[in-house]
Amino acid sequence: MLVKRWRERRRRSQLDVSLAAELSAKHLSYIETGRANPSPEMIERICDELDVPLRERNRFHLAAGFAPVHPERPLADLGVAQDAVRAVLAGMEPNPAVAVNVCWDLLAANQAAQTFLGGLPADLAGPPLNMLRATLHPDGLASQVHNLGQWRAHVLRRVRRQLERTAAQGLADLLSELEGYGAPEPTTNAAIDDLVVPLRMTTPYGDVAFLYAATVFGSPRDVTLDEIAIETFFPADTATAQLLRSLPGTRA
Structure with missing residues (x-):
């Protein structure tokens, strides 16, 4: 759901994002509906295309079952x-x-x-x-x-x-x-x-x-x-x- 939410926030189509992130539109659809679990590398590729801030990227990783990858220091x-x-x-x-x-x-x-x-x-x-x-x-x-x-x-x-x-x-x-x-x-x-x-x-x-x-x-x-x-x-x-x-x- 996070991917879909940010894709719609950016007013991008599934086809547009899938082509830019080098994955199939079907695979992206599966990720959005939870039928497929993206790897950390795939999360970063999708987030790059959607210009997702680092704080929100950590939420993507957590939702996929991974530890946050971007540290937060004072x-x-x-x-x-x-x-x-x-x-x-x-x-x-x-x-x-x-x-x-x-x-x-x-x-x-x-x-x-x-x-x-x-x-x-x-x-x-x-x-x-x-x-x-x-x-x-x-x-x-x-x-x-x-x-x-x-x-x-x-x-x-x-x-x-x-x-x-x-x-x-x-x-x-x-x-x-x-x-x-x-x-x-x-x-x-x-x-x-x-x-x-x-x-x-x-x-x-x-x-x-x-x-x-x-x-x-x-x-x-x-x-x-x-x-x-x-x-x-x-x-x-x-x-x-x-x-x-x-x-x-x-x-x-």
Whole structure:
């Protein structure tokens, strides 16, 4: 059933997946109905074709009677990968940068990001601190966001895409929570030279405008690493760039 569920999630036909995974459509049908038990190698081939996240692949192996093949270590135990995360975060200074998991729970942050997150109330500051909850919650940063309707609409679309892609546990509840926050209706709120939807907000240091980029690891084999994204907030205008360079405690 897991294979069928993910095949339908990806909107792929049995014939399409069977050809790509180099097995017969009949064999794939037997696997989907439980009449045939796939080998660990076959599970990985099918999951490769369906772009199944590593956490969910482990469920495939368990359902077939095998031990999980993809380990899950905390960030602190990821060795050179943890070093890479820390290096990217530090290298982004003075731009705020955070490492988050699949549900946007904060795993690590550079000094610039900590500066902007330092004033959150205790119930939002965590741990874990959820970046989306902290941004959209009425008691969080929402009151500081100038284009809250526009930014909220963008965030909700992003969470829905993440849920569709990963089926990660906790994302559906997070989406429902975020949708329940009061917010103005989205408007364009866009300057004619905006390249992306910016995050415009007031901070204790002045008004800022950010665009962001997400970085992920290529070819991960660990569940934690598969779910980590490093999100960096770059200045969307000259005034923000100048403000970031003047932040206390950050390295320009």
